[in-house]
Amino acid sequence: MPLHIQLERALREAIQKGRLSPGCMLPSTRVLGSELGLSRGVVVDAYEQLVAEGYLCSRRGSSTYVANRAPANNLPIIQVAAAVKPPLYDLRPGRPDHSLFPRRQWLSAMRRAMHAAPEMALDYPDAGGALPARVALAAYLNRSRATVTTADRIVLCTGFAQGMRLVCDTLKARRVRRIAVEDPGHAYESADVRASGLELVPVPVDDSGICVGQLAGLKVGAVYVTPAHQYPTGAVLSPERRTALLSWAEKQDAFVVEDDYDGEYRYDREPIGALQGLSPERVVYLGSASKTLAPALRIGWVLSPQSLIQDLSQAKLDADRGSSGIDQLALAEFIEGGHLDRYLRRTRLIYGRRRAQLAAALSRRLAGYSIGGVAAGLHLTLALPKHTDETGIVEEARRRGIYVHGLRSYRSQPRAGQPALLLGYCRLTDAAIDESASALATVVKSFELVNRRSRNI
Secondary structure (H helix, E strand, O other), X not given: OOHHXXXXXXXXXXXXXXXXXXXXXXXXXXXXXXXXXXXXXXXXXXXXXXXXXXXXXXXXXXXXXXXXXXXXXXXXXXXXXXXXXXXXXXXXXXXXOHHHOOHHHHHHHHHHHHHHOOHHHHOOOOXXXXXXXXXXXXXXXXXXXXXXXXXXXXXXXXXXXXXXXXXXXXXXXXXXXXXXXXXXXXXXOOHHHHOOOOEEEEEEEEOOEEOHHHHOOOOOOEEEEOOOOOOOOOOOOOHHHHHHHHHHHHHHOOEEEEEOOXXXXXXXOOOOOOHHHXXXXXXXXXXXXXXXXXXHHOOEEEEOOOOOHHHHHHHHHHHHOOOOHHHHHHHHHHHHOOHHHHHHXXXXXXXXXXXXXHHHHHHHHOOOOOXXXXXXXXXXXXXXXXXXXXXXXXXXXXXXXXXXXXXXXXXXXXOOOOOEEEEEOOOOOHHHHHHHHHHXXXXXXXXXXXXXXXXXX
């Protein structure tokens, strides 16, 4: 086939398939001919043919570029999604206030990390994570969360979701087939936990946390808990049950998977220490920067017993060959510079004030409704009267620009138990707290009236 026809077809196909987009400048005929080892005349012939067909445009003394033409009929038109309109009042749980993120300090930590990083830091990362980050994280968690760990027992990952998936894969490799989970609990809302292949065995939760006594006879190899601030009810695992849980794990040769998702945020006293510190060889501890700093950082960690660390590291290696080492080095600088401690002290005061204001505003407008989970965390619960249409309230609130979560999606049996709303307060400004409580109360009361009428009928 003549060379100019070969070039025509190659360029035409590139334009039709979108590799050369409308408005894209092409090299001059002299430059392209030199790059392809063709005479300039061959390129001129190809360009002129495509100009005649409408694929290219060319002006005398100007560059040749791809014409603005409709895509071929056999090619899909990609629709760009419209920007999602932000809620009027964002009361979703577990979402920190991004306006408080310490941009200047993080950028400074990133610069210091890049300046000090040796050349090897730019190579493929260690599957477990950058060593300086694991050293800094071990020291921080041992000091602030009462864990007992060292850098060689930490695996850094891309947030909690991946960490939990790695733990599940490791447990499955150890022939664990069933895992007990809190009910209600995060496991029923988490696609990663449900997709792991482990059978979820629900265990009830009350005001003292997971009912440990019901673990006997369940034939499970692990239990997943949120002891510092149960998600979503807000209960704290009592000292007696903490002891009983670890005794059960030791007796059954089982593992406790501890999710310390917002353990740093407690408002009435010092944060409750991690279970891991009481039994480092039985407890697999998970945490992340998503609730403390920002989800976009995608930094999480797993503190592993010695017996599981090799399998966990291999699972991480198989998953993605390691997470971003540069971001991890920045985290190390951020921790060692004292910025994380200062940031947590600041946000603890701000979130604590917003929590108190929201609870007070709801009490004024929804007198008689029970408010729970206020001692810690990033959300509180608003119990609804029995038989209230929880789903209907959530949907109607969203239509009015009020984003909340209901408790049903966290239950093994969604229609069991008392309905309730989970209300986050971190993203509410002081001025918006009273407004959001008033708007939500209007929605709730409208359903309360419907509920009364249906009972009378």
